[in-house]
Amino acid sequence: MSAHKRPSDDGKLLELIAKGDHQAFRVIYDKYYKRIYLYSYRQLGEGEGAKEVANEVMLAVWKGAKQFRGESKPSTWIFGIAVNKVRKEIRKRPPHHEDLDAAEKKVDEKLTQDDVTYRSELRKRMKLAIDRLSREHREVLDMTYYQGLSIKEIAKIMDCPANTVKTRMFYARKRLGGILQEMGIEIGGGA
Amino acid sequence: MKLKKKRGSLCPEGMDLLLPWYLNGTLGQGEKEAVKKHLKSCSICKEEFKEIKREQKLYQSTTEEIPVPQTFPHLMAAIEKREQGSVWQRIASLIPRPQPALAAALIATQFIVIVGLVGLLALNPWGAGERFYRTLSGPTSIEGKGPRLSILFQDGVQEKTAREVILAINGTIVRGPSPMGIYTVELRSVMNPEEIQGIISALRQKRDVIRFVEVQGE
Numbered sequence: 168m169s170a171h172k173r174p175s176d177d178g179k180l181l182e183l184i185a186k187g188d189h190q191a192f193r194v195i196y197d198k199y200y201k202r203i204y205l206y207s208y209r210q211l212g213e214g215e216g217a218k219e220v221a222n223e224v225m226l227a228v229w230k231g232a233k234q235f236r237g238e239s240k241p242s243t244w245i246f247g248i249a250v251n252k253v254r255k256e257i258r259k260r261p262p263h264h265e266d267l268d269a270a271e272k273k274v275d276e277k278l279t280q281d282d283v284t285y286r287s288e289l290r291k292r293m294k295l296a297i298d299r300l301s302r303e304h305r306e307v308l309d310m311t312y313y314q315g316l317s318i319k320e321i322a323k324i325m326d327c328p329a330n331t332v333k334t335r336m337f338y339a340r341k342r343l344g345g346i347l348q349e350m351g352i353e354i355g356g357g358a
Numbered sequence: 359m360k361l362k363k364k365r366g367s368l369c370p371e372g373m374d375l376l377l378p379w380y381l382n383g384t385l386g387q388g389e390k391e392a393v394k395k396h397l398k399s400c401s402i403c404k405e406e407f408k409e410i411k412r413e414q415k416l417y418q419s420t421t422e423e424i425p426v427p428q429t430f431p432h433l434m435a436a437i438e439k440r441e442q443g444s445v446w447q448r449i450a451s452l453i454p455r456p457q458p459a460l461a462a463a464l465i466a467t468q469f470i471v472i473v474g475l476v477g478l479l480a481l482n483p484w485g486a487g488e489r490f491y492r493t494l495s496g497p498t499s500i501e502g503k504g505p506r507l508s509i510l511f512q513d514g515v516q517e518k519t520a521r522e523v524i525l526a527i528n529g530t531i532v533r534g535p536s537p538m539g540i541y542t543v544e545l546r547s548v549m550n551p552e553e554i555q556g557i558i559s560a561l562r563q564k565r566d567v568i569r570f571v572e573v574q575g576e
Contacts, residue, residue, distance in 0.1 A: 189434065192434075193430065196430055196433070200426070200429070200430075201426045204426050204427070205421045205424065205426070208421060208424055209420065209421060214424070214427075218427050218429065221429070222429055222432075222433055222436075225429075225433055226433065226436070226437065229437055286419075287423075289416065289419075290416070290419050290420050290422070290423075293416045293417065293419070293420050294420045297417070297420065308417060309417075311378045311379065311382060312378070312382070312413070312414040312417040312418060313417065313418055313421075315382045315383070315384065316382075316384065317379060317382075317384030317385070318379055318384070318385075320384075333375040333376070334375070336375070336378055337374075337375055340378075340410070340413065343413070344409075344413075
C-alpha cells in the first residue's frame, strides 16, 4: 500500500511503459496486479472473472500509458481503470441471487471455538457481510481499508466530492456493522 | 468483543469521519495532527478508532487465503501478439509514411498525369489505332463519298475470306447483309469509272467467293 507514497516512481515507470519497456511493465504488474485482482475478487465474488478483469486492467495500463498526463497519481489512474472495468463487468452479469441466509447457516454449523477454525469462519462471515453491501459501499471500504487510498484519490476515482466519500464510508461502515451484528460476530480482543 | 455500532452518538466535531484515513495514513499533515490531538480527548473517537482497526484487519483478512494467479507471461504473450499484428500490418509498417505535404504533392501529380493522359488519348494526335486496325463497318464510313458496291458472297464463304476480299479493295461494309444476303460496301475514296470497273472485274473473277457484284446507282 505504498503506491500513493511513491507517485514519481510509478510516473517514471508509466513513461517507460509508454515507450514499450517490458521491464517497467513488469514492475508495475508486480506492484498492482495482486491488489487489482483481489479488489476485483472482492467486488465480483469469484476468481475467474477477477483474473479476466485484472488482466484487462493491466493491458489497459500498457496501452494507455501514453495517455497518462500525470494529472492524478499513477495509483489513482490505475485504480480508476480497475473500478470502471469491475463496474462494467458487474453490469454485464445477471442479478446476484445467492441464498445468503443458507450460506450463513452453513458457516454457523462449522463455527467452533477452535482458534484457527474460528478465525477462518470469521473471515467467511466477513466476506458474506461484504457481499451484502451495495457496490458503492464495497468500493469505498475496499479503497480505504485495502488499497489505502486517500479521500481525494477515492473522490477522483468515484467522481464525487470528498465529503461524499466521508459520508459514504460512514454509511458503509454502519451497514457493515449492522450486518455483522445480525450475524453475531464475536471478534475478540486479539482479532 | 461484539461489534456494536453506536452511530447515534457521533463525535460532535465530526472527527470520526476522518478516522479510516487516519488509520491508512493518507490524511494531510494538518488533518493528521488534528485527529491525533482529538483522539487524546474524545472517548467516542477513541472507541471508534479501535473498531475501525478491527474492521480493517478483518476486511483485509478476507482475501488472505485467496491464491493470486500468475498471468504475466500470458499477458506479455497477448501484448506481443497484438503488437506484431497481422502479416499485412507488418508489411505496411515497413513502408515509410510520407509527410502530409509530400503526400498531397504526390496525389496532385498523379491527378495531373491522369488528366493529361486522358486528354492525349481523346485528341489522338498520331491517329493511333486507325493506322493498325479498322473495322469493316462503322459510323466514320457511313458518311463517306466513295462509290458503293452491292456484293453477294457464295454460300459457305467464311467470314475471314469475305473480310480479306473487302479489305483488299479498301472497302467498308455500310449496310447488310440484307434478307437476300447482299452487303453494301463503300470504297474509301473517290474513284473514276475505270478504277471502279477494274475493281468489279477483279471481284467477279473470284467466283468461288463472290456470286454477284455491281455498282449501286447505275
